[in-house]
Amino acid sequence: MTADHHHPAELAPIEARVAAIESVLVEKGILDIDTLDVIVQNFEDNLGPMNGAKVVARAWTDPAYKERLLSDATAAIKEFGFEGPEGEFMVVVENTPDVHNLVVCTLCSCYPWPTLGLPPKWYKAPAYRSRAVREPRKLLAEMGTVIPADVEIRVWDSSAEARYLVLPMRPEATADMSEEQLAAIVTRDSMIGVQRL
Amino acid sequence: MDGVHDLGGLDGFGPVEHKDAEPLFEQEWERRAFRVMIGWIATQAPPGGRFRHSIERMAPEHYLSSSYYEHWLTGAATMAVESGFTTQDELDRRAGGRFPLSHPDRGVLPEDLTPRTEPRYAIGDEVRVRAWHPPGHTRAPRYVQGKRGTVVRSDGAHDIDDIAAHGGGSVADPLYSVRFTSRELWGEAAADGEVMHVDLFERYLEDPE
Numbered sequence: 001m002t003a004d005h006h007h008p009a010e011l012a013p014i015e016a017r018v019a020a021i022e023s024v025l026v027e028k029g030i031l032d033i034d035t036l037d038v039i040v041q042n043f044e045d046n047l048g049p050m051n052g053a054k055v056v057a058r059a060w061t062d063p064a065y066k067e068r069l070l071s072d073a074t075a076a077i078k079e080f081g082f083e084g085p086e087g088e089f090m091v092v093v094e095n096t097p098d099v100h101n102l103v104v105c106t107l108c109s110c111y112p113w114p115t116l117g118l119p120p121k122w123y124k125a126p127a128y129r130s131r132a133v134r135e136p137r138k139l140l141a142e143m144g145t146v147i148p149a150d151v152e153i154r155v156w157d158s159s160a161e162a163r164y165l166v167l168p169m170r171p172e173a174t175a176d177m178s179e180e181q182l183a184a185i186v187t188r189d190s191m192i193g194v195q196r197l
Numbered sequence: 198m199d200g201v202h203d204l205g206g207l208d209g210f211g212p213v214e215h216k217d218a219e220p221l222f223e224q225e226w227e228r229r230a231f232r233v234m235i236g237w238i239a240t241q242a243p244p245g246g247r248f249r250h251s252i253e254r255m256a257p258e259h260y261l262s263s264s265y266y267e268h269w270l271t272g273a274a275t276m277a278v279e280s281g282f283t284t285q286d287e288l289d290r291r292a293g294g295r296f297p298l299s300h301p302d303r304g305v306l307p308e309d310l311t312p313r314t315e316p317r318y319a320i321g322d323e324v325r326v327r328a329w330h331p332p333g334h335t336r337a338p339r340y341v342q343g344k345r346g347t348v349v350r351s352d353g354a355h356d357i358d359d360i361a362a363h364g365g366g367s368v369a370d371p372l373y374s375v376r377f378t379s380r381e382l383w384g385e386a387a388a389d390g391e392v393m394h395v396d397l398f399e400r401y402l403e404d405p406e
Binding site: 007008009010011012013014015016017018019020021022023024025028030031032033036037039040043044089091106107108109117118120121122124125126127128129130131133134135136137138139142143149150151152153154155156157158159160161162188189194 | 202203204205206207208210211212213214215216217218219221223226228229230231232233235236237239240241249252261264265267270273274277282283285287288289291292293294295296297336337338340350352355358372374382383386388390391392393394395396397398
């Protein structure tokens with residue numbers, strides 16, 4: 001197809017290409033724009049790291065929940081109602097004083113949508129995908145996250161069914177905080193593993 | 198396929214352009230491209246592997262020079278042409294210029310399409326990833342093919358993407374998380390205290406010699 005010599009020479013602008021395929025699929029009855037807009041709006045309003053943060057805060061405050069989360073993450077996350085595409089099979093990996101976990105998808109952009117939403121641009125871009133499995137400690141240091149040399153870095157390449165969520169270590173001096181207050185300090189990056197709280 | 202999407206371990210892409218937060222869609226066309234793909238998936242239900250492979254088949258120079266939602270747009274348009282809903286000429290005409298699509302699908306089905314549900318390997322077993330290099334879709338990244346690792350998690354049987362992506366339907370295969378040392382993967386460029394885990398179907402694995 002790309003070798004087709006009848007191609008126009010000039011590349012169509014991206015907006016025109018979007019409009020072209022969109023108009024074809026609307027005419028064929030494949031795209032129902034109004035219905036799809038509701039779905040997109042749901043991504044914009046209801047899916048994001050604020051969901052994963054609630055899971056983490058619960059695990060920090062409720063030992064029985066943490067146990068369930070580490071043994072069957074999909075079911076434990078579903079207790080909050082967080083489920084659906086790209087969250088059908090969840091695995092939670094726990095940071096400890098000796099272990100730091102980092103999540104990547106080298107082949108595409110696999111990411112746990114129900115708990116973290118759609119992935120950020122840098123997660124989907126070649127620099128992160130190529131380097132996370134090759135030189136994770138150096139990469140993290142460049143991103144401002146220095147992992148001590150005696151802490152093992154475990155990288156998880158989401159290459160098949162499992163979608164990963166990092167359970168960060170609970171920061172010191174948070175003993176007085178409520179579950180809700182704790183959820184407010186959990187960041188997207190800490191649940192991907194590119195940040196320590 | 199050993200495509201341009203298979204980025205693990207490549208050099209030269211520079212620093213991560215990280216932002217603490219960003220809008221879900223930076224430009225309106227990104228939102229529309231996302232909407233096109235989720236609409237395609239909702240009505241056509243392509244296997245996940247077929248969806249991903251529509252992007253993996255992009256011309257390498259196009260893949261690397263375009264952003265994420267342009268990948269999705271190109272994949273959706275390619276699948277629409279391959280399913281007979283439109284043509285390259287029609288897309289070019291409607292777009293008022295060239296509409297680059299992905300290269301043709303070169304995937305072939307393996308001869309053995311028998312489903313397997315009983316895992317052959319147990320946690321702690323040493324395995325080697327086959328140096329398979331199939332021409333179609335696979336979830337075995339190039340950087341682990343031929344390498345030795347240890348099974349650390351057994352995830353039950355799931356439909357293997359390599360087969361569904363090329364019209365072979367749902368074929369179950371046991372799935373594992375396999376741990377590799379940095380030394381095994383990167384040799385003299387390795388670092389201590391770093392291990393990599395890759396989720397691999399049993400069909401990708403063999404007994405180590």
